[in-house]
Amino acid sequence: xxxxxxxxxxxxxxxLAHPAEHMEWVDGQLVETKGxxxxxxxxQANLTSLWKNYITESQNGGKxxxxxxxxTKKQGRRPDVSYLTPELVTQFGNASSxxxxxxxxxxxxSPDDAGDELLLKAQEYLDSGCQEVWLVFxxxxxxxxxxxxxxxxxxPGEMVTTQLLLPGFAVAVDELLG
Numbered sequence: 001x002x003x004x005x006x007x008x009x010x011x012x013x014x015x016l017a018h019p020a021e022h023m024e025w026v027d028g029q030l031v032e033t034k035g036x037x038x039x040x041x042x043x044q045a046n047l048t049s050l051w052k053n054y055i056t057e058s059q060n061g062g063k064x065x066x067x068x069x070x071x072t073k074k075q076g077r078r079p080d081v082s083y084l085t086p087e088l089v090t091q092f093g094n095a096s097s098x099x100x101x102x103x104x105x106x107x108x109x110s111p112d113d114a115g116d117e118l119l120l121k122a123q124e125y126l127d128s129g130c131q132e133v134w135l136v137f138x139x140x141x142x143x144x145x146x147x148x149x150x151x152x153x154x155x156p157g158e159m160v161t162t163q164l165l166l167p168g169f170a171v172a173v174d175e176l177l178g
Contacts (some may be wrong), residue, residue, distance in 0.1 A: 015076045016097040021068035025076030033034040033078065039138045040080075040108050042178050047081045047106050047136070054169045061086035069097035072128035079125070080107040080158070083165060101130035108136045122146050131164045141177055 015025040024031045029172050044066060052064045062085045067078040082102035084092070092098050109118055115137075122133040126148055135144040143154040147163050154160045154173050161170040 012071070012076055014027060016069065016071055016099075019076065019078070019097050022067075022078075024078055026034075027075070037110060039178070040110055041066060043108050043136055043138060043176065044080050044106075046176055047134075047171075048173055051081065051083055051104075051166065051169070054166055055083070058166070060166060060167065061089075063089050063093075065102070068102060070101055071097060071099050072101055072124045074124060074128075077101075077121070077125070079105040080108045085165075101125040101128040103131045104131070104134075104162070105130050105132070106134040106136060109138065112141070119146075132162060136176070138177055140150075141173070143173055143176065 009028070010030060012025050015023075015030070016066070020030065022033050022092070039046060048064050048066055054060075055062050055064065062083055065082045065084065067080065068082040068084075070077055070079065070082070083104035084102055088098070088103070091132070107118055107121060109115075118135050122135055123146075125133050126146065131147060133146045135146065137143070141156050143160045145152045145154065145160065145163060152163070152165070153175065156173050156177075158173050159170045160173055160176065
């Protein structure tokens with residue numbers, strides 16, 4: 001996702017108390033998240049529906065969110081798609097933002113995103129309480145799945161399977177990417 005820096009100074013705590021839409025707090029600055037394409041939006045909707053249907057059918061509980069404001073150890077972020085466990089929903093379901101990274105996150109690359117920036121963002125999430133990050137690359141037609149201990153790559157014709165959360169969830173790369 002392309003970002004534009006907004007020349008407004010705000011503290012991380014103020015951002016998290018009153019998160020502005022389509023904004024992240026990065027290195028002390030409000031940064032507008034831009035660059036969402038039709039394909040990005042489609043994949044975001046697909047994954048949201050797939051995870052939501054799975055937690056309903058499996059009776060795992062929890063909730064799926066789009067652009068959920070959260071705090072990492074360094075920044076205020078808004079992952080494209082997030083899953084919260086039932087315990088986190090109970091604890092923080094009415095908060096203005098999550099004080100940690102969600103346990104399961106998906107970030108969908110926009111054409112202008114740099115791969116290394118997305119990998120650094122995924123590591124930031126993992127360092128801040130996230131257990132599993134999906135990096136979805138629509139142009140390359142692949143999904144990288146990262147945990148603290150491994151990185152897995154999935155290509156067209158393969159099934160992406162969760163590793164630590166939502167046990168048993170799987171989706172074909174081709175279905176996810178549309």
